[in-house]
Structure formats: C-alpha cells, structure tokens
Amino acid sequence: MDYLSQDSEIKLVKKLYPELYDVEVKNMTHAVRLIREGFSKGEISVPLTTRDLINWTDKYLKLGDMIKAATYCFLNRMRLADSTVCLGIITRICGHGK
Numbered sequence: 707m708d709y710l711s712q713d714s715e716i717k718l719v720k721k722l723y724p725e726l727y728d729v730e731v732k733n734m735t736h737a738v739r740l741i742r743e744g745f746s747k748g749e750i751s752v753p754l755t756t757r758d759l760i761n762w763t764d765k766y767l768k769l770g771d772m773i774k775a776a777t778y779c780f781l782n783r784m785r786l787a788d789s790t791v792c793l794g795i796i797t798r799i800c801g802h803g804k
Contacts, residue, residue: 737799741792750788772800
C-alpha cells in the first residue's frame with residue numbers, strides 16, 4: 707500500500723493541527739518523505755507512517771521542539787545508524803529543533 711501524497715498529508719496535518727504554520731507542516735512532511743525514500747533505497751531500515759507523522763506533530767506541539775518530539779516518537783526506537791540518518795534529515799529540513 708502506498709503512502710498518502712505529500713499534499714494529502716499536509717492537508718491532513720493542517721486539518722488536525724490548524725495552529726501550525728504552513729512552513730512547519732511542509733517541512734515535517736518533507737522530512738518524512740525523505741526518510742521514506744531512504745527506506746525504499748535500503749538506506750534506512752524503518753519507514754515512517756502517516757501515524758508517525760501525526761504523533762510527531764502532536765508531540766511537537768506539546769514540547770515545542772521538533773528534534774525532541776522526533777526522539778520521543780520514533781528516533782529512540784531506531785537502530786543508531788538509522789536514527790543518525792533520520793536526525794540528519796530532520797535537522798537539515800526542519801532546523802535545530804525549535
């Protein structure tokens with residue numbers, strides 16, 4: 707089964723969390739898409755689902771820090787190599803947390 711398109715995920719996240727800035731939603735969905743691409747190329751062993759994106763968004767709103775939220779939601783359950791790659795993607799796309 708394919709994932710939702712980035713536009714569909716953006717619409718879903720904006721509907722669930724209208725208080726987010728458009729750029730935040732765009733960056734988060736873009737980071738998740740890049741992680742999925744890494745998975746499809748065999749560079750990362752764990753893909754991120756739409757549910758992971760929603761959990762990350764929810765935690766980000768509670769904590770105010772994208773990196774910390776990603777750590778709680780999925781980075782801490784990945785192998786170190788996968789976590790390092792994913793953290794690099796998130797940092798590059800979303801910035802250094804806040």
